[in-house]
Each structure stands twice: as C-alpha cells, then as structure tokens.
Amino acid sequence: MKKVLTVMALSLGMSLASAQQALEVNYQTITTAEQRELMNLLKNEKGIKNVKEQQAAARKILVEEKVIGQEAWKNKLERNPLVKRQLAESRTKIYKEALVNHYLSQHPVNERDMQAAYNLMKSQYNPNEYKVRHILVKTEKEAKDLLYLIEAGEDMGKLAKKHSLDTPTAKNDGIIPFTNITKFTIPSFANTLRSLKKGQIAKQPLKSQHGYHLIKVEDSRAVPFPALKDIRAQVQNQAIQLKIQTYLNSLFSNAKISETAGEKRKPQTVLPSRK
Secondary structure (H helix, E strand, C coil): CHHHHHHHHHHHHHHHHHHCCCEEECCEEECHHHHHHHHHHHHHHCCCCCHHHHHHHHHHHHHHHHHHHHHHHHCCHHHCHHHHHHHHHHHHHHHHHHHHHHHHHHCCCCHHHHHHHHHHHHHCCCCEEEEEEEEEECCHHHHHHHHHHHHCCCCHHHHHHHHCCCHHHHCCCCEEEEEEHHHCCCHHHHHHHHHCCCCCECCCCEEECCEEEEEEEEEEEECCCCCHHHCHHHHHHHHHHHHHHHHHHHHHHHCCCCCCCCCCCCCCCCCCCCC
16 A cells, blocks of 8 residues: 555656646746746635646746737837836836735734824814705705795705705605714815704705705714724724835835936846847
C-alpha cells in the first residue's frame, strides 16, 4: 500500500511539473515562476482551489497580457497622451490602494482611534428631528389658495391627499415621519422647519426646484447620539477612513515639492526606449 501511495505521489508530482512549463508568445517567454505566482494569487484572492483550473486561468491571463501588450507596443500606443494619462492614473490608484492596505496592516485601528472617531461623529451630530405635514403643488397661486383654506379651518391632511404632488406623503395625509433635520435635502426646507414651533404652519409657500411647498411642523424632538457600543461598526469604518486620510495627508505634507528651471529626472525603466 505504501508503495502504491509513493507511486501515486510521484505521478502527481510529474504531472504538475510537466504542466508547469514555460510558454512562448510571439518569441516572448512566460516563465514558470510567473505562472506559479499568478496561480497562487488566483488561489488566495479568487478562491480557485483546483490546480488545473488555476493553471488554465493563469495561462489565459498571461497570454492575453502578452498579446495585447505586444500589439499596443507595435502600434506605439505608449506615446498616445490619453493612454499615458490613463496608465498613470491606473498605476496611482493601484499603488494607493496597496499602500493603504499595507499601512493598515502595520497600524490597525485601536480603541484610541475608535474613541476619536466616535467623538468626531458625535460633535457633528444634530439631534433635532421633525415630524412634518407637507403639501407640494406646481404654482404659487395653488399654494396660496390652499394656505388660505387651511387658515380658514380646512383639514390640511385631506387637502394634501387630494392636491399634493408629493405622492408618497400624499397617501399619508402629507405626513413626513420623524426625520433628522440634516436629512432634508432642500436647505430652505430645513431652515423653514427651524423657524417653526410645534403646530405652526409656514405663513408663506416655500419655492424650490420641485414647486411650491406648504409646511407645518406637527412635532419635534431631540434624539441623543447613540452609545459607541451600539454603532461600533459605523465608528470603526469612520476610524479607518480617518486613519487613511491622516496617513495620505502626511505623505503629501512631507513631500519635497519645488519649482525648478531644469527638467532633469531619474529615468524610469518601464519599457525599452525607442530611437
């Protein structure tokens, strides 16, 4: 039995070795080392466990890279300003992501970072929420006529259901449920809410890009900022973003940048030069 297993192991090793041979694409070599490196990436990053599938996928990718690269080089596309700019942007994006991931692996978010992020989020938080009754119409005349009826005692909810162009709230008698003041995307709408007390309706229709609004504050409340333990995932994301931004800012602030009369620079060996 042991002998059979040894033969099977040797056979498997030989088949993998023979499978891992260098390729030549238009006289350019794809080495076995290149293939193995990509196969490992496909295994770890893409979850491809089968060796034959890894090899087939790796060879397909590497051959495509060679063929496309050769044809682009033949057509001198590396001289095209747009191509050069796109390559530079792609390279920078890839390097930036890799730098950030490397930095975070060396400097993971800790409890101090979490607390700092939480404090920042809390300082930017607005606790005020409003429950609003709202009617949206097309013209100023329609808005003023409805406002007159409301002030005369007509039920604003019934008028909203009948006349409002804001269909979702119209179905609910014009009610916008309790919403944080920062979530109202029309700045003048939010400012109007701040100027009204509970039960008050704005004395003038509010004009926006959507039409004319009639606004009444049905209720208001202050909602305390959640405890860190209740929003830990959000705080962690914020802490990560703050750490990344601080790191990138430090790179730019420490960079030595100056104007110079000459244009001397260190040569970058990316592709062979053309004569």
